[in-house]
Amino acid sequence: MSTTPAVEDYLKTIYAHTEWQPEPITPSVLAARLGVAPSSVTEMVKKLAGAGLITHVPYGPLRLTPAGFLGASAVVRRHRLVETWLVREMGYDWDQVHDEAEILEHALSDRLLEAIDVRLGRPGSDPHGDLIPAADGSLVRVPAIRLADAAPGHAGTVLRISDRDPAILRDLAADSIGPGSALTVLESCAVRLPGGSIRLLAPDAAASIWLTK
Amino acid sequence: MSTTPAVEDYLKTIYAHTEWQPEPITPSVLAARLGVAPSSVTEMVKKLAGAGLITHVPYGPLRLTPAGFLGASAVVRRHRLVETWLVREMGYDWDQVHDEAEILEHALSDRLLEAIDVRLGRPGSDPHGDLIPAADGSLVRVPAIRLADAAPGHAGTVLRISDRDPAILRDLAADSIGPGSALTVLESCAVRLPGGSIRLLAPDAAASIWLTK
DNA sequence: TTCGGGCTTTCGGCCTGCCTAAATCTCGGC
DNA sequence: GCCGAGATTTAGGCAGGCCGAAAGCCCGAA
Numbered sequence: 405m406s407t408t409p410a411v412e413d414y415l416k417t418i419y420a421h422t423e424w425q426p427e428p429i430t431p432s433v434l435a436a437r438l439g440v441a442p443s444s445v446t447e448m449v450k451k452l453a454g455a456g457l458i459t460h461v462p463y464g465p466l467r468l469t470p471a472g473f474l475g476a477s478a479v480v481r482r483h484r485l486v487e488t489w490l491v492r493e494m495g496y497d498w499d500q501v502h503d504e505a506e507i508l509e510h511a512l513s514d515r516l517l518e519a520i521d522v523r524l525g526r527p528g529s530d531p532h533g534d535l536i537p538a539a540d541g542s543l544v545r546v547p548a549i550r551l552a553d554a555a556p557g558h559a560g561t562v563l564r565i566s567d568r569d570p571a572i573l574r575d576l577a578a579d580s581i582g583p584g585s586a587l588t589v590l591e592s593c594a595v596r597l598p599g600g601s602i603r604l605l606a607p608d609a610a611a612s613i614w615l616t617k
Numbered sequence: 618m619s620t621t622p623a624v625e626d627y628l629k630t631i632y633a634h635t636e637w638q639p640e641p642i643t644p645s646v647l648a649a650r651l652g653v654a655p656s657s658v659t660e661m662v663k664k665l666a667g668a669g670l671i672t673h674v675p676y677g678p679l680r681l682t683p684a685g686f687l688g689a690s691a692v693v694r695r696h697r698l699v700e701t702w703l704v705r706e707m708g709y710d711w712d713q714v715h716d717e718a719e720i721l722e723h724a725l726s727d728r729l730l731e732a733i734d735v736r737l738g739r740p741g742s743d744p745h746g747d748l749i750p751a752a753d754g755s756l757v758r759v760p761a762i763r764l765a766d767a768a769p770g771h772a773g774t775v776l777r778i779s780d781r782d783p784a785i786l787r788d789l790a791a792d793s794i795g796p797g798s799a800l801t802v803l804e805s806c807a808v809r810l811p812g813g814s815i816r817l818l819a820p821d822a823a824a825s826i827w828l829t830k
Numbered sequence: 831t832t833c834g835g836g837c838t839t840t841c842g843g844c845c846t847g848c849c850t851a852a853a854t855c856t857c858g859g860c
Numbered sequence: 861g862c863c864g865a866g867a868t869t870t871a872g873g874c875a876g877g878c879c880g881a882a883a884g885c886c887c888g889a890a
Contacts, residue, residue, distance in 0.1 A: 434860055444878055446839055451876095463885060494732045502770055511724035513717055519707045528864065554856060623847065645867060657848055659869055664846095676855060676868055 405455040407508040412479045413438060414443075414448055415457065416509075418468055419476035423534075424548070424566075424614065428465035432580035464472075477599040482517055484507040484530035484537075489520050491531040498531035498582060499573035533564030533583035535612070551589060551605070559588040559613035572609050577604050587615060622723040625692045626651060627661055628670065629722075631681055635763070636747075637779075637827065641678035652745050690754035695730055696722040697743035697750075700780075704744040711744035711795060712786035733766035743819035745786075746777030746796035746827070764802060764818070764826040772801040773828035785822050792816050800828060 405411070417437050435442045449466060449603040452458045457472035468476055486505040486569065490496040496504070512520075521527075528544065529535050535543045548563045562585045565576060576582065580596075581603065588596040593605050605613075618624070630650045636640040636769045644662065648655045655725075662679060670685035681689055690758040703709040709717070725733075734740075741757065742748050748756045761776045775798045778789060789795065794816065801809040806818050818826075 406876095408876075430837080431839090440877085441879055442838065443840080443880080447877075453739060486809070490729070494729060494736075504729055507724050507726075508721075511720050513720075516707060587811075590724075621846075643867080644869090653847085654849060655868065656850080660847075772864080 405450060408462075410448065411452065411457075412475075412510055414445075414452060415468070415472055415476035416483065416579065418458065418466055418481040419473070419480055422468075422551075430465050434466065435555055448568075474541050477537040479509055481537045481539070482512055484495075484534055485517060485520055485527070486512065486522070487530045487532070488524055488527050488536070492524060497577065499570065499577045501531060502567045502570060503574075509542050515534065525550065529564075532567045533562065533585065534567070547617040548614040549617050550611060551587070551595070552593075552607065552610040554589045554615060556589055556591050559586070560610045560617065562613055563616055564614045566614075567613040569608065572606070572612050574605070576609060576613075581613070589615075618664060618670075620688065623661065624665065624670075625688075625723055627658075627665060628681070628685055628689035629692040629696065631671065631679055632674070632693055637763075640782065641680050643678050645681065646662065648826065660710075664698070667821055675820055676760070683807075687754050690750040691752075693723055694750045695725055696733040697735055698730060698740070699725065700745070701737055701740050701744045701749070705737060710781065710790065712790045714744060715780045715783060715786075735736065742777075742796075744796065745780045747780070759830040761827040762830050763824060764800070764808070764828055765806075767802045767828060769802055769804050771828065772799070773830065774799045775826055777827045779825040779827075785825050788819070789822060789826075801824075802822070802828075 407581070417434060418429055421427075421430055421433070421437075431445045432442055435445045436479050438445070449458065453460045456469055457475060459469055464616050483505045486508045487498075487501040490501040490504060491498050527536060528541065535545075537543045546563060549558070549560075554560070562581065562583050564583060565573065565581075567573060580597070581587070586598050590602065593607060593610050594602060595605065596602050627647070630647060631642050634640075634646070634650070634703065642650075644658045645655055649659045651658070662671065662673050665685065666673045669682055670688060672680050672682055688788065696718045699721045700711075701715040703710050703714040703717060724771075740749060750756045759776060760772070762773075767773070775794065777796060777798050778794075780786060793810070794800070799811050803809055806820060807815060808818065808824050809815050
């Protein structure tokens with residue numbers, strides 16, 4: 405089976421789902437994430453399973469096989485390296501890179517990717533704080549906790565901010581909150597910044613931020 | 618009509634055909650250039666004509682409308698800026714950039730293109746010597762003559778080398794002939810370089826090289 | 831234990847872009 | 861003026877990805 409942009413998007417989305425929590429993804433969630441109808445997912449799932457990229461029992465959740473994990477890692481690696489490049493060299497802000505990377509991730513050759521990786525000094529994480537898989541799919545895990553799940557009083561620095569919703573990224577950037585920011589959690593939706601100022605976060609935003617443990 | 622990669626490729630190829638000679642392109646030539654069957658061209662021609670991008674009378678040649686010219690210019694601009702960027706910043710040689718640009722030209726946003734253009738200092742020509750259209754489709758023409766058509770004794774510098782055939786580009790690069798090289802034509806397929814050394818060129822290569830008049 | 835709502839799958843269809851094979855047209859040579 | 865080679869178009873099909881509607885499955889609540 406050929407690895408089309410659609411295949412890459414499905415693999416990437418399945419991969420992303422289990423990156424920060426253990427539950428495998430279900431077809432309906434995958435459909436919602438991709439913005440396609442559930443029946444489209446059923447169809448593609450057959451193809452991916454037939455190609456040995458995912459495992460799937462009817463009516464059950466979806467899991468990447470080792471081969472699928474490798475393929476997904478490659479797409480995620482391309483996406484995150486592109487994001488890092490856009491911010492470091494092309495004048496993008498970290499909350500503006502997602503859509504561009506979404507397209508370029510399907511268009512870069514291995515050679516160009518390697519050239520970008522070298523230019524950037526083989527970065528380990530992207531502008532949102534997400535880890536960049538190595539070419540073999542390996543990455544260094546860091547213990548993290550969702551801000552929304554952190555106990556009041558918890559202090560930590562922002563490790564990553566999910567890039568799923570661009571509006572959240574914009575709002576946080578406007579609030580001067582980004583990867584590396586030090587925060588103290590007051591309650592689930594309020595935080596104190598180093599200067600002492602207090603920010604009230606939308607529940608969505610609080611669920612998108614991951615802090616050091 | 619949406620502007621898909623296929624549409625962009627058709628427009629770009631029609632544009633390229635009349636860039637260095639005046640005859641409009643025929644469906645069969647277009648099919649050969651694109652590597653598709655003639656019937657596929659007929660089909661797409663209907664769509665492009667219906668969208669007002671080309672004019673076409675049945676069994677006749679194809680011509681870009683002003684709208685089609687603008688669309689084609691945009692694709693060509695993206696292609697050539699990408700080639701220039703790959704050579705100047707990403708360590709590619711000028712005979713290696715075509716295939717990568719062929720894909721990236723469909724993937725860059727206007728914003729990223731502008732950033733690249735600015736970084737490169739708004740170059741007027743790409744690594745093969747081809748002119749880069751401005752955003753409005755305009756470009757500065759330079760009088761040129763095909764090496765294969767030049768009279769013996771004609772001396773000039775290489776303005777451009779058609780990037781159609783990668784093998785030709787490789788061979789010429791190995792012979793140290795590239796855009797900017799000074800040449801004296803001995804006969805249609807032999808040239809003298811500044812050092813006095815003489816090169817015999819394949820007819821294909823001689824037809825791919827354009828010299829100053 | 832049964833039932834119903836929600837999730838998943840099946841089914842039939844649509845669109846793009848490509849193909850081959852079979853018309854059909856054009857035009858130069860005789 | 862006719863004819864045939866070559867170019868173009870038509871017709872019928874295929875694969876990838878998507879859709880909505882309808883059928884099927886699963887599991888928790890009663």
